[in-house]
Amino acid sequence: MQRFKLIFHILYVIIALVIMYFSVDILLNTEQYLSKIKLSSYIKFPRYVMGLFLFISILMLVEFVLAQLKIHSIKSGIDDLKSEIVELKAKLYDKAQEGDDDPEEDDEDDSEEGDEDEDDEDN
Numbered sequence: 001m002q003r004f005k006l007i008f009h010i011l012y013v014i015i016a017l018v019i020m021y022f023s024v025d026i027l028l029n030t031e032q033y034l035s036k037i038k039l040s041s042y043i044k045f046p047r048y049v050m051g052l053f054l055f056i057s058i059l060m061l062v063e064f065v066l067a068q069l070k071i072h073s074i075k076s077g078i079d080d081l082k083s084e085i086v087e088l089k090a091k092l093y094d095k096a097q098e099g100d101d102d103p104e105e106d107d108e109d110d111s112e113e114g115d116e117d118e119d120d121e122d123n
C-alpha cells in the first residue's frame with residue numbers, strides 16, 4: 001500500500017505540473033499556436049478553458065500540499081502521545097518499585113504483631 005501511495009503521489013504531482021505548464025504555455029502563446037493550425041481544422045477553443053485547466057491544476061497542488069501537512073501534523077501528534085505514554089509508564093514503574101522497596105511498611109506490620117504477642121504474654 002505504501003508503494004502505491006508513493007507512485008500515486010508522484011503521478012499526481014507530475015500531472016498537475018504538466019497541466020499547469022501547458023495551460024500557461026497555451027494562454028501566453030495562443031497566436032503562435034493558431035498560426036500553425038490550418039484554418040479548415042481550426043475549432044475555436046475558448047481561452048477560459050485554459051484558465052479553468054490552470055485553476056484546477058493549482059487546486060490539485062494545493063490539495064496535495066494540505067494533505068501532506070495534515071499527515072505530518074497527525075504523525076507528530078502520534079509521536080507526542082507515544083512519548084507521553086513512555087513517561088507515564090516510567091512513572092508507574094517507579095511507583096511500583098517504591099512500593100516494593102518500602103521497608104517502613106514492613107516494620108510497622110511487624111511491630112503491630114509484636115505488640116499482640118506482648119499482650120498475650122502479659123495474660
